[in-house]
Amino acid sequence: MMMWQIIKNEWHFLARNRVLLGISFGFVGILFLTVYLGNLQTQEQAQRYQTAQTHLRQQWENIEEMNPHSAAHYGTYVFKPTCLLSGLDEGVNSITGNVLRVEGHVQNEIVHSEASQMQAISKFGKLKSALLLQYIIPLLLIFLAFQSIYGEKQGGRLKLLLLQGTHLTQILVAKTLSVCLYGIGLLGLTISVYVLLNLNSINTDILGRTALLFLSYSFYYFILSGLTVFFSARWENTNLALTSMLGIWIVWTIFLPNVLMSSVERWHPLPSREAFKTAMKEDRSKGLDGHNPADKRSKALEEKVLKEYGADSLAQLPINFDGIVMQEDEEYGNKVWDEHFGNLRKALAEQKQTYQLGGLINPFISLQNTSMGFAGNDNLHHQEFLVQVENYRRVFIKTLNDKHAYGGSRTGDWSWKAGNDFFRSVADFEYSPPVLSSVFSHYVFDIILLLFWGLLTAILLIFGTKKMSIL
Amino acid sequence: MKNVTLFLYEWKHFIRNPFKVMAILLFIMASVYGLHNGADLYHEQKAEVKKIEQRIKGDRQKIIKEHYQKGNLVPENRPWIDYSTPFWALWYASVYHFKNPSPAMVYSIGQAEQYGFYKRITFRASPYDADLAQEIANPERLQTGTLDFSFTLLFLAPLVLLVLLYNLKSAEIEQGFMPLIEVQNPSKITWLLSRMGFYAVLLFLVIAGLLFYGAMLTRILAGTGNAFRDMLLYSFIYLVFWSVLFFFILLKGKSILGNTLQMTGIYLLFTFIIPATVHQLLSIRQPANLMTDLIDVRDQQEELYSQPDSVFQAQLNELFPAIVSSPVYKDSSKRKLAMNRSASALINELKKASIQPIEKDKQVKNAFVRGTFWFNPISFFQNRFNAIAHTHYDDYQSYRDEIQALVDSQVRKMVLDTWHDVKVDQEKFSKYQKMSVE
Amino acid sequence: MIDIQGASKSFKGTKAIQNLTLQVTEGEILGLLGANGAGKSTTINMLLGFLAPDSGKVQINQMDCSTKAKEVRNFVGYIPENVNLYPYLSGTENLDYFCKLAGLNYPKTELQSFLSTCGLQTEAHHRKVSGYSKGMRQKVGIAIAYAKKAKVYLLDEPASGLDPLASNELSAMLKKLASEGATILMASHDIFRVREVCHRIGILKKGALVKELQSKEVSARELETLYLDFMKN
Structure with missing residues (x-):
């Protein structure tokens, strides 16, 4: 009850202070604008994605007739789709490529990122809600909270408040909550507007993600508000409280994420492109060469297939042996890709896990992780997209190789062509974004760290101010 | 005082x-x-360039030793390869073009991590090939940015x-x-x-x-x-x-x-606000280019191959008038193969034409960014620092332009030498390795 | 009632209060005179439970002020030299806020009657405190204690900086409170105001009570001479 009174009073202050009211309205305006612009950009990008994807599918379906293996070389392209929550937090999307070629013999890498298409503009990304929610609103909370206790002390009001029977802890917690709720209010507004704008596309998964996003930010706002109130109570000087928190903001949001991320990449190094490609090429060369019938391993396979069909020569085979060789070649290649790309993904996962540990000294890292993670735009989701495309590629190429082998042609007949019906029957790539339940475990640690920091802040507020001077 | x-x-x-x-x-x-x-990245890129140069040197030496010096110009296990032809000799000449890092990279890593800095140049290459992709890096680190x-x-x-x-x-x-x-x-x-x-x-x-x-x-x-x-x-x-x-x-x-x-x-x-707003507005005005123009070359290529030989030849002649007076042009037994091998020249033209709208799109984007510099000083200074360190977008654009010029040069050499029935020996092979923009 | 027995308090080796003994009974007003740093505010802070004595005991209504601070504060009112209220709230709202913190929920009319009782003009009740004079804020401060039905009033330099009229009104209010049975301890520099308002006067010097006398026993002039003598020696 008492705490509620204090919170109400703080909000009175906010409502009656023209400057703060102006700033609040300004912020709400900017937040709405970011939501609107973010949403618009996501829609524009989705539109472009849809047009490109349809165009590519049409090209594929318009193939009148083509040799299946030529079609494997003709291949197709997959574009990285936008996630609904990209409008809130774009994550790694502008850095990663957008176009992935799907073809035989090789697992390609995604290329043509948005960032590579122009000169540098913003080091902190686009004007997305995440930019304001992660960088600017915390600063606003610091400015709102840094005088909260010192101001009361200075005017002697703290004594009056305590004389009325309020406990110091109640005052500290109430002040923290009032500031934190201000941030949560802005966050809530942002998310509500986003949900309203996308009401037709919202499903339970998106709602769950949004709720967790909301929770992570709320924890972070509590931590920042609490620490600022703590400093305001402990420091003898209001400027010191402000400068301490500004220092923390700089170190947490600008300095440490950069330093930690760079360090993590040193601790778990990734191979250079040249080394990666050379190693794969070397391993790949140990398999059979689908395009070289003289290859020793092709000969062994030939004997095996001839035996299977009870034939003496390839010409007697009722099937096209070339297709079988091509698929065998693919299967071997797939093992090589699995190993090398698997190692790459392992190193990336290790980097992520180590980076997550950074949340122990910097809750902003945990916030950033959960924000882009729950928004579905972190590296984990990106890797999942790549894996799905690769899985599709394997099915796609196998379909073509099987058609080549068992579609009616004979060995050596490269002029044989499959018809349009076949090409139309080859399924298009469909991306199924990972569901929340499958990715949640990756962020549990970040949430625990945010909780840990929240708890630490609460302990600081309760016990760290025991010896605080009231006078 | x-x-x-x-x-x-x-x-x-x-x-x-x-x-x-x-x-x-x-x-x-x-x-x-x-x-x-910055210094580490400079040294890493320099070391990588050196490593690739050494590998190329080894590859070339191996070809010279095993094929040119031994006279084994058509390998037994790969009978379709003939090292004495300009087509295969140029293919295996392993010409690379590097964007050597500037020592000034120590000041600004800029966009160096968004682009590749080495590229194999062949008559089939393009500045938009996948092998010009950026170095392998954690996208989350790239997004956070390097300090x-x-x-x-x-x-x-x-x-x-x-x-x-x-x-x-x-x-x-x-x-x-x-x-x-x-x-x-x-x-x-x-x-x-x-x-x-x-x-x-x-x-x-x-x-x-x-x-x-x-x-x-x-x-x-x-x-x-x-x-x-x-x-x-x-x-x-x-x-x-x-x-x-x-x-x-x-x-x-x-x-x-x-x-x-x-x-x-x-x-x-x-x-924060101004650069982020500019970035956001630009993304709405011109979302990321999905390079469909470049992808369409695939179909244009199919069409090219399905054309009658006469049309194909006419296009080639228009591109390289010297072909008409070449010995192979007059030799019908060799003409078809030369024509097939010269297809890369026409495909290169198709690619160049498809790149144009992409480049134009990029130019418009960059002009938009430049147009905001008067109220967006941080982006201005950021790009100035990148330019000084030669890690600016324009530096990589110039690099791509150089790649295209080298590809053009390779194509010209391959086509003209093929039609002039040039026999490649060790000396000629060594010359092919020293490709430069003509 | 206020009961201090042999209390001492030091800050980093400096003795702020030395073996202080004093009592204030119900309906009595005790004025504490002393120079800056004499220990007046320390005494009040000990009574408020914000400082614990190093030795001796400090009690209000037989309850130890440091160990039972919360209970003691239930019936203590405090009026500092500067009553700093929330400038963006009106007098009524400030009073309402502080009352609610104490768990008291008064209707608006009653809140206004408290303010009127404490001398705040009706037209000022709804004005924002940012436009109040120091005297007006003082009245709201007294109203906070009054509304809490405080039995003990601790005032730290309450008349400092008040104009004569406001100072006079404050004196009348304190006398009224005392006549209703309140125990009042008032620390001040103002010899004349203390003599006029208080029943008893104590002179503090370097943390020790060097003189205690009845107001009636001395004239203002005599009190001034006495005070100055103590300060000089």
Whole structure:
């Protein structure tokens, strides 16, 4: 009850202070604008994605007739789709490529990122809600909270408040909550507007993600508000409280994420492109060469297939042996890709896990992780997209190789062509974004760290101010 | 004289404020870390280039030894290859084009991590090939950005300046002795300028020292470029920009809190809000190009192959009129093969045509960004620093242009030598390896 | 009632209060005179439970002020030299806020009657406190204690900086409170106001009570001479 009174009073202050009211309205305006612009950009990008994807599918379906293996070389392209929550937090999307070629013999890498298409503009990304929610609103909370206790002390009001029977802890917690709720209010507004704008596309998964996003930010706002109130109570000087928190903001949001991320990449190094490609090429060369019938391993396979069909020569085979060789070649290649790309993904996962540990000294890292993670735009989701495309590629190429082998042609007949019906029957790539339940475990640690920091802040507020001077 | 005294006296104010001293020390530490990050990337890229050069050298030596010197020009296990033909000789000449890192990369990593810096040049290559992809990196790190020197200069230096200046004049007002100062000094502006001047000069000296330290890491001063001088100049202008903004805030401000709020607000506006808004607006105006024009070359290529030989030949002749007078043109037994091999030339033209709208799209984007520089100074300085370090978009665009020119050159050489029935020997093969833009 | 027995308090080796003994009974007003740093505010802070004595006991209504601070504060009112209220709230709202913190929920009319009782003009009740004079804020401060039905009033330099009229009104209010049975301890520099309002006067010097006398026993002039003598020696 008492705490509620204090919170109400703080909000009175906010409502009656023209400057703060102006700033609040300004912020709400900017937040709405970011939501609107973010949403618009996501829609524009989705539109472009849809047009490109349809165009590519049409090209594929318009193939009148083509040799299946030529079609494997003709291949197709997959574009990285936008996630609904990209409008809130774009994550790694502008850095990663957008176009992935799907073809035989090789697992390609995604290329043509948005960032590579122009000169540098913003080091902190686009004007997305995440930019304001992660960088600017915390600063606003610091400015709102840094005088909260010192101001009361200075005017002697703290004594009056305590004389009325309020406990110091109640005052500290109430002040923290009032500031934190201000941030949560802005966050809530942002998310509500986003949900309203996308009401037709919202499903339970998106709602769950949004709720967790909301929770992570709320924890972070509590931590920042609490620490600022703590400093305001402990420091003898209001400027010191402000400068301490500004220092923390700089170190947490600008300095440490950069330093930690760079360090993590040193601790778990990734191979250079040249080394990666050379190693794969070397391993790949140990398999059979689908395009070289003289290859020793092709000969062994030939004997095996001839035996299977009870034939003496390839010409007697009722099937096209070339297709079988091509698929065998693919299967071997797939093992090589699995190993090398698997190692790459392992190193990336290790980097992520180590980076997550950074949340122990910097809750902003945990916030950033959960924000882009729950928004579905972190590296984990990106890797999942790549894996799905690769899985599709394997099915796609196998379909073509099987058609080549068992579609009616004979060995050596490269002029044989499959018809349009076949090409139309080859399924298009469909991306199924990972569901929340499958990715949640990756962020549990970040949430625990945010909780840990929240708890630490609460302990600081309760016990760290025991010896605080009231006078 | 009085102003000089004020200027010098500020040292005492500074040194007795542990918070300000700490801010400078942290800035130095972050900058040194950033400089080392830049230097490391420079050295890594240099080492990578060297490694590839060595590999290429080995590959070429192997071909010379096993095929040209032994006369084994058509390998038994790969009978379709003939090293004596310009087509295969050029294919295996392993011509690479590198974007050698500039020692000035120590100052700004810029967009170096968004592009590849080595590319194999063949008559089938294009500057948009997948093998020109960026180095393998964690996208989350790229998104967070590497802490390089330009980052500390662009984003931390204004904050350090803020910390150094935030209480000038307002502390005196809050403590109630501003009238005393005004009585002693008739010009408030000169008094404030002298005090601010001290911090601006102090920070500039620190930056100059750091630039010098960076220069030592990659031996910039030993080179012929003007990177050190240019960085010094633009750092100075950048510092003046922030100093002027902060000066007016301090001149009008009456409280520490008010000044801090305004200075932080202006910092956020210029470093976060304006660049992010420009970025967002640009993305809405022109979303990421999905390169469908380039992809369409695939179908155009199919159409090209399905054309009658006469049309195909006519197109080739138009591109290379010298073909008509070549010996192969007159020899019908060799003509078809030469035509097939020359298809790369027509495909190269198709690719170039498809790249044009993509390049135009990029030009429009970049023109839009440049057009915002007058109100978006941080992006301007960021790109200036990148340009000095040769890690700017334009540097990579020039690199792509060079690649295209080299591909054109390869195509020309392959087509003309094929039609002129040139037999490639070890000497010719060595010549092919020394490709340059013609 | 207020009961201090042999209380001492030091800050970093400096003795702020030395073996202080004093009592204030119900309906009595005790004025504490003393120079800056004499220990007046320390005494009040000990009574408020914000400082614990190093030795001796400090009690209100037989309850130890440091160990049972929360209980003691239930019936203590405190009026500092500067009553700093929330400037963006009106007098009524400030009073309402502080009452609610104490768990008291008064209707608006009653809140206004408290303010009127404490001398705040009706037209000022709804004005924002940012426009109040120091005396007006003082009245709201007294109203906070009054509304809490405080039995003990601790005033730290309450008349400092008040104009004569406001100071006079404050004196009348304190006398009224005392006549209703309140125990009042008032620390001040103002010899004349203390003599006029208080029943008893104590002179503090370097943390020790060097003189205690009845107001009636001395004239203002005599009190001034006495006070100055103590300060000089």
